[in-house]
Amino acid sequence: MADEFFYGVTLTGENSSVTWDVVSDEDYVRGQKLVIKQILLGAEAKENEFNVVEVHTVKDSVQIPIAVLKAGETRAVNPDVEFYESKVTFKLIKGSGPVYIHGQTIRDDVEPVDMEEED
Amino acid sequence: MADEFFYGVTLTGENSSVTWDVVSDEDYVRGQKLVIKQILLGAEAKENEFNVVEVHTVKDSVQIPIAVLKAGETRAVNPDVEFYESKVTFKLIKGSGPVYIHGQTIRDDVEPVDMEEED
Amino acid sequence: MADEFFYGVTLTGENSSVTWDVVSDEDYVRGQKLVIKQILLGAEAKENEFNVVEVHTVKDSVQIPIAVLKAGETRAVNPDVEFYESKVTFKLIKGSGPVYIHGQTIRDDVEPVDMEEED
């Protein structure tokens, strides 16, 4: 069965970062992932200051901004991206925040049935 | 079978809050969750006033804003977040509203079939 | 099998309303629902006039705005909400429209398989 949890973290101050990682648990043989649904700029953010969140996936080493926020222009983005079986770090590479990251973690998600293998 | 219901609640006035909870029902052995699809600022909201909705999940004690709304800038957000097996409270920590929270509750949602366990 | 249809209705003039209802059909034993994906303000809408769509679910009697639209600010919202086994009414409680409501109806949607009941 899948374990699912709400994921909510806050980045405050340039270069602040948070890391999510898979856990070592033989029960989670079918996979672990983190889904990012929304990245939101706080009401306290400075007017006209860019706030940029970069993701770094350790396993395949992709490093790319996934949110560019600015009060008065873009309050929130909805990336709806997923990170599979990899440690990932989110870092506020520009701006002072606060920036809120929302989503969910799914561990041991059951894969769709492969009928050929079942035969 | 899953019981699904539209979820719609209103927050009006700073510090107003609403709580959703799982129900005690042995029929719902496979899980209960609340999905938040949209948070919307009412037409009566004051121009340029921030309205911030914070969520508090009781089980794992996460406390984080999930909506920052402002008339003339951000009328609605679509967080698409899910809360599993936990009492959650939504509180208007800034602003006078009204703010509308929309989504659905799913109780006893059947998990995807685990073929290995079925063998 | 599920019957699925595009749902598209127009509200024009304050207090205009449309109603969707489940149908009486013993073939639809597994459920009927209406999903609202987008609510859109027409090009003819008056500048700076609020257009507010309220939903009223008859079965559990929830009454709440699900769209607040204003030309020049918010042209469309994407509530992505679902109404299950209940008559629902959408009413333009503020503004003169036109407002377009888009989504789909699903009747007799097959539930995920419950293996315990199959044993």
Add this chain to the structure above:
Amino acid sequence: MADEFFYGVTLTGENSSVTWDVVSDEDYVRGQKLVIKQILLGAEAKENEFNVVEVHTVKDSVQIPIAVLKAGETRAVNPDVEFYESKVTFKLIKGSGPVYIHGQTIRDDVEPVDMEEED
């Protein structure tokens, strides 16, 4: 098995239109549909000109705008609507475009398993 394809068409000039239709193929007994995910206004669109895309479903004869776009206000909408087993036409009823319509077609999509019928 389902055949899935990216769907991308362009409307340019008032009253230009495109039509999608189901194909006659006895292999596609379980259904064909067109899903519209995004409607986007081109960079060449005139400032402050409304561009309105209307859909017309032939089978049940619904005719309704699904996108209202305006440079400087609304660059894109995400209707996420589906058209089932019906010829549909998209027409630019207002504006000169260009407007891009994006989505996917799914033919012979396998329905969720109905266990009662399988017994």
Add this chain to the structure above:
Amino acid sequence: MADEFFYGVTLTGENSSVTWDVVSDEDYVRGQKLVIKQILLGAEAKENEFNVVEVHTVKDSVQIPIAVLKAGETRAVNPDVEFYESKVTFKLIKGSGPVYIHGQTIRDDVEPVDMEEED
């Protein structure tokens, strides 16, 4: 089983492009696809410059813009489109970027079970 990976690429400078392709692997008999969830304009983009991303699908040769971005107007779009079994190229046909493309690749995705074929 399905192999899923986060997809994140950057386009910088007019006419820069990136290509995704299916891989030759007999294990992936059930299909490979690329899903594009978000296209985001970088903080460094020039004010009022249009940035247009065009997709070109090799197999069926569709060529169409899928993102029109402009600082101060449209920071991000969420096309949520899928490309199946085809080499696809994304090209920045207008603007100097940077533009970030986010999504996921799914290889060997198991199709929904076709019970008739299983009998």
